[in-house]
Amino acid sequence: MSLAAQLPWLAVAVFLIGTPHGALDHRLGRQLLAPGYGRWWGAVFVLLYLAVSAAALGVWLATPVLALALFLGIAAVHFGEHDSPSGHPLAIAVRGLAGPVVAAAAHPGELKLVFEWIAGEGGTALVPWLGGPGLLAWLCGAAAVLVLEPRPAERLELVAVTALFAFAPPLLAFAAYFALLHTPRALKGSKRPGESWSALLRSAAPLSGAAVLLGIVGFLLWRDQMAAEAALVRTTFWWLGALTVPHMGLALLAKRTSPTAAARSAPGLRRSAAAG
Numbered sequence: 001m002s003l004a005a006q007l008p009w010l011a012v013a014v015f016l017i018g019t020p021h022g023a024l025d026h027r028l029g030r031q032l033l034a035p036g037y038g039r040w041w042g043a044v045f046v047l048l049y050l051a052v053s054a055a056a057l058g059v060w061l062a063t064p065v066l067a068l069a070l071f072l073g074i075a076a077v078h079f080g081e082h083d084s085p086s087g088h089p090l091a092i093a094v095r096g097l098a099g100p101v102v103a104a105a106a107h108p109g110e111l112k113l114v115f116e117w118i119a120g121e122g123g124t125a126l127v128p129w130l131g132g133p134g135l136l137a138w139l140c141g142a143a144a145v146l147v148l149e150p151r152p153a154e155r156l157e158l159v160a161v162t163a164l165f166a167f168a169p170p171l172l173a174f175a176a177y178f179a180l181l182h183t184p185r186a187l188k189g190s191k192r193p194g195e196s197w198s199a200l201l202r203s204a205a206p207l208s209g210a211a212v213l214l215g216i217v218g219f220l221l222w223r224d225q226m227a228a229e230a231a232l233v234r235t236t237f238w239w240l241g242a243l244t245v246p247h248m249g250l251a252l253l254a255k256r257t258s259p260t261a262a263a264r265s266a267p268g269l270r271r272s273a274a275a276g
């Protein structure tokens with residue numbers, strides 16, 4: 001499948017299906033901020049969230065290659081925490097890095113082009129690192145997880161995700177992983193006891209709309225400077241990067257102040273908190 005043909009899938013997976021799972025952050029924000037700021041908690045939340053996102057965007061603008069490397073690392077922790085039930089650091093690293101490392105080994109040419117779109121020409125230099133030494137280290141870690149992990153479902157999921165990134169082209173593989181595995185699981189973990197799916201999605205609607213609007217603005221700004229394909233891919237991953245930083249920071253803060261409250265809003269943390 002050509003890169004251009006993968007783009008609609010990427011856009012649907014990220015902006016339509018994936019957005020609501022981050023757009024529930026205001027619930028955690030309220031728990032954290034309402035006791036101190038009363039009815040002003042919403043304004044404080046929006047200001048802090050935007051400030052952290054803007055700082056993350058600043059890193060993308062100032063040093064895109066470093067930002068891409070950091071993004072891959074941060075995302076690995078995010079995905080690994082959500083998707084490895086054991087909560088063990090090795091399992092987290094192996095699950096979280098499966099996509100970048102396997103895609104770099106199996107589809108180096110295509111990934112180089114995608115990284116060039118995201119971070120400029122320098123971005124391509126990350127691919128041989130990921131697909132060479134990265135792959136070797138990852139294979140050792142994955143072998144250890146497969147031997148030591150007692151849950152067949154976790155072993156099977158690791159094999160399935162590896163196969164997905166090995167056989168499907170990178171952007172399509174990411175779209176499938178994000179829309180079919182990561183987002184449903186994260187949304188399910190955010191559901192409060194007794195809450196219906198429609199109530200959950202209604203609660204995510206305002207911030208989802210705002211976030212998608214930001215994405216559209218980003219795309220229109222980049223579109224003047226590069227081809228539409230590159231603008232869409234750059235916007236998508238910069239946008240994900242800018243929103244993932246406050247999203248994870250909030251979950252971390254909540255975990256420190258109240259592990260049970262955090263567990264209700266962030267499924268990855270529930271597992272880690274439960275694990276210790």
Ligand SMILES: CC1=C(/C=C/C(C)=C/C=C/C(C)=C/C=O)C(C)(C)CCC1
Binds near residue numbers: 103170174237
């Ligand atoms: C750029 C890129 C990749 C990495 C994507 C990442 C790291 C996404 C992170 C998303 C997050 C953190 C979402 C939060 O909800 C892949 C899959 C290696 C291959 C295709 C190009």
